[in-house]
Amino acid sequence: MLPTRNRQILLHSRPNGIPQAENFRLAESTLPPIGDGQVLVRHHFLSVDPAMRGWVNAVTNYSDLVPIGGVMRAFAAGDVIESHHPDYKVGDYVVGMLGWQEYSVVSTRAIRYKIAQLDLPLSLYLGALGLNGITAYIGLTKFGEPKPGDTVVVSSAAGSVGSAVGQIAKALGCRAVGIAGGPQKVRWCLDEFGFDAAVDYKSPTFVADLQQACPQGVDVYFDNTSGAISDAVLNSITFGARIVICGTASVASWDPWPAGPRPERHLLVKRAKMQGFINLDHDDLYAESVEQLSAWVRNGQLHYREDILEGLEQAPGSIADLYTGANAGKRLIRLKVV
Amino acid sequence: MLPTRNRQILLHSRPNGIPQAENFRLAESTLPPIGDGQVLVRHHFLSVDPAMRGWVNAVTNYSDLVPIGGVMRAFAAGDVIESHHPDYKVGDYVVGMLGWQEYSVVSTRAIRYKIAQLDLPLSLYLGALGLNGITAYIGLTKFGEPKPGDTVVVSSAAGSVGSAVGQIAKALGCRAVGIAGGPQKVRWCLDEFGFDAAVDYKSPTFVADLQQACPQGVDVYFDNTSGAISDAVLNSITFGARIVICGTASVASWDPWPAGPRPERHLLVKRAKMQGFINLDHDDLYAESVEQLSAWVRNGQLHYREDILEGLEQAPGSIADLYTGANAGKRLIRLKVV
Numbered sequence: 001m002l003p004t005r006n007r008q009i010l011l012h013s014r015p016n017g018i019p020q021a022e023n024f025r026l027a028e029s030t031l032p033p034i035g036d037g038q039v040l041v042r043h044h045f046l047s048v049d050p051a052m053r054g055w056v057n058a059v060t061n062y063s064d065l066v067p068i069g070g071v072m073r074a075f076a077a078g079d080v081i082e083s084h085h086p087d088y089k090v091g092d093y094v095v096g097m098l099g100w101q102e103y104s105v106v107s108t109r110a111i112r113y114k115i116a117q118l119d120l121p122l123s124l125y126l127g128a129l130g131l132n133g134i135t136a137y138i139g140l141t142k143f144g145e146p147k148p149g150d151t152v153v154v155s156s157a158a159g160s161v162g163s164a165v166g167q168i169a170k171a172l173g174c175r176a177v178g179i180a181g182g183p184q185k186v187r188w189c190l191d192e193f194g195f196d197a198a199v200d201y202k203s204p205t206f207v208a209d210l211q212q213a214c215p216q217g218v219d220v221y222f223d224n225t226s227g228a229i230s231d232a233v234l235n236s237i238t239f240g241a242r243i244v245i246c247g248t249a250s251v252a253s254w255d256p257w258p259a260g261p262r263p264e265r266h267l268l269v270k271r272a273k274m275q276g277f278i279n280l281d282h283d284d285l286y287a288e289s290v291e292q293l294s295a296w297v298r299n300g301q302l303h304y305r306e307d308i309l310e311g312l313e314q315a316p317g318s319i320a321d322l323y324t325g326a327n328a329g330k331r332l333i334r335l336k337v338v
Numbered sequence: 339m340l341p342t343r344n345r346q347i348l349l350h351s352r353p354n355g356i357p358q359a360e361n362f363r364l365a366e367s368t369l370p371p372i373g374d375g376q377v378l379v380r381h382h383f384l385s386v387d388p389a390m391r392g393w394v395n396a397v398t399n400y401s402d403l404v405p406i407g408g409v410m411r412a413f414a415a416g417d418v419i420e421s422h423h424p425d426y427k428v429g430d431y432v433v434g435m436l437g438w439q440e441y442s443v444v445s446t447r448a449i450r451y452k453i454a455q456l457d458l459p460l461s462l463y464l465g466a467l468g469l470n471g472i473t474a475y476i477g478l479t480k481f482g483e484p485k486p487g488d489t490v491v492v493s494s495a496a497g498s499v500g501s502a503v504g505q506i507a508k509a510l511g512c513r514a515v516g517i518a519g520g521p522q523k524v525r526w527c528l529d530e531f532g533f534d535a536a537v538d539y540k541s542p543t544f545v546a547d548l549q550q551a552c553p554q555g556v557d558v559y560f561d562n563t564s565g566a567i568s569d570a571v572l573n574s575i576t577f578g579a580r581i582v583i584c585g586t587a588s589v590a591s592w593d594p595w596p597a598g599p600r601p602e603r604h605l606l607v608k609r610a611k612m613q614g615f616i617n618l619d620h621d622d623l624y625a626e627s628v629e630q631l632s633a634w635v636r637n638g639q640l641h642y643r644e645d646i647l648e649g650l651e652q653a654p655g656s657i658a659d660l661y662t663g664a665n666a667g668k669r670l671i672r673l674k675v676v
Binding site for chain 2: 054223226227230245246247248251254257258259260261262263264265266267268269270271272273274275276277278281
């Protein structure tokens with residue numbers, strides 16, 4: 001018997017800044033009929049990502065806004081339990097932009113990836129083999145242009161994107177330096193993720209620690225934070241450095257717009273490049289990215305941490321923690337699959 | 339009879355900020371003997387460039403510093419009056435980094451270009467066909483990546499780099515929008531340089547005027563100024579925009595380092611690129627750039643203005659005006675050639 005009811009997290013009000021639990025509400029609805037070319041997916045895991053702030057905020061978005069009353073946009077992973085599309089069959093595992101809900105009835109345009117080989121945990125396809133890993137892989141390789149021997153610095157280094165950036169940098173023959181918040185995350189960078197060095201941006205000696213960790217300067221900076229962390233890195237860039245702007249997690253709000261030291265002179269003096277990038281622009285690289293990342297997971301070069309919350313009810317309050325660093329790895333919501 | 343005495347402008351003290359007359363002094367010296375592989379060049383024109391600030395300032399330079407007591411580094415154009423090098427003969431006209439002085443005895447490494455065809459005024463090889471034109475050409479074509487129909491905005495648009503940027507943009511099929519200071523310079527942009535639109539950054543309606551001048555947004559921004567002008571442009575960039583950082587003329591000093599609205603979010607939301615560039619890195623493109631620019635001068639697509647001061651004595655005080663906008667075109671020093 002196919003399910004008929006669906007529980008969903010809807011956007012209730014538009015946050016200014018970081019989305020909080022009260023900006024969402026849980027609702028129940030009847031599943032629509034499965035149209036021609038559509039599939040019914042049962043969700044096992046929902047993703048929680050810093051990018052969600054941009055999907056719901058009124059200011060400076062880079063995606064269409066989630067409408068008030070709409071299902072919260074999110075990556076999810078699950079299995080196909082009914083298919084009206086020839087390329088998908090019951091039992092296929094898929095990942096896609098399927099929303100914060102228990103089920104989705106979607107055209108296959110919403111599906112990003114059909115998992116070919118089921119030896120790795122499904123949850124990985126939302127993290128190390130999903131948005132986060134792919135962001136790290138494309139951002140670093142395509143925009144960071146790392147060369148063996150380069151010093152690659154990444155902020156939010158213990159996070160799911162940052163930890164992948166460091167490990168991919170190592171796999172490509174670079175020196176990886178992580179910036180993370182607090183001694184525990186610094187230890188994860190060194191012990192679990194194999195960074196060559198890691199520094200604590202909360203330490204009073206952060207600026208000096210960073211310089212010491214990068215005696216040859218910074219060739220590639222993968223910027224997940226913006227703010228004072230990035231200002232410190234910019235002072236150490238080398239000639240021809242590449243700065244990949246991936247996120248701005250340290251900026252709580254862009255209204256009012258924050259100020260900081262002007263970067264133009266650094267870019268000019270060092271002939272450096274600062275470029276924004278969002279992995280959703282690079283769907284054509286999704287499959288090859290997952291394959292490369294899977295190979296590194298299988299051979300032990302890519303480690304990951306997960307921070308799994310149990311049940312759909314946890315979703316509304318799950319974003320805010322990402323901005324305080326309270327999560328301990330890739331944050332996911334696990335749904336009870338019946 | 340070859341000359342034996344040389345008059346030179348030496349760096350007397352290191353400015354913090356914009357070099358002033360008192361940072362230099364005039365000195366007389368004996369010309370050294372002409373060594374093997376060297377030539378003696380008689381200077382007709384000396385160049386005055388905003389980049390000179392960076393060559394003498396203690397803070398954030400992109401070239402080796404001119405030492406205290408050293409001849410001021412500068413482009414100059416003149417004729418060879420004695421040659422100990424097989425590739426140069428007496429009567430050849432050359433341009434190169436020959437210094438603020440009446441003569442130079444140099445190895446041919448200092449010479450950037452030997453002028454093949456003498457139909458155009460020699461002074462142009464320091465402006466529209468020199469550092470300024472080449473900066474505009476390489477910066478726009480190599481880093482701005484303009485496509486026909488793109489809106490190209492340039493600051494300091496009435497200046498020698500900016501006016502060339504606008505005209506090259508037009509020659510390449512783009513819409514050219516200039517930002518200049520005051521109604522007279524705006525008129526030059528429109529009447530002499532053929533910009534599609536030009537706006538006055540000193541006007542109280544500047545931000546609105548700029549938006550109105552760029553109804554489709556800004557695809558390429560050639561930034562000569564930094565500061566509030568650039569902040570306004572960044573608010574209007576399009577998806578995939580290219581921002582070429584060429585100069586920071588609106589920033590009087592980088593000590594203390596000025597703050598401004600953070601650009602990271604714009605770069606991320608618009609997947610835009612901000613890149614510093616200095617034409618001296620691209621010597622390999624010098625000859626082809628001069629040839630393309632010369633063709634545009636000859637067919638009337640590239641107009642220029644010159645602001646010529648008479649005599650070596652004018653050199654020390656000639657830089658500061660560039661930062662107040664008091665010059666009325668490419669600033670040059672004409673020497674009396676005896």
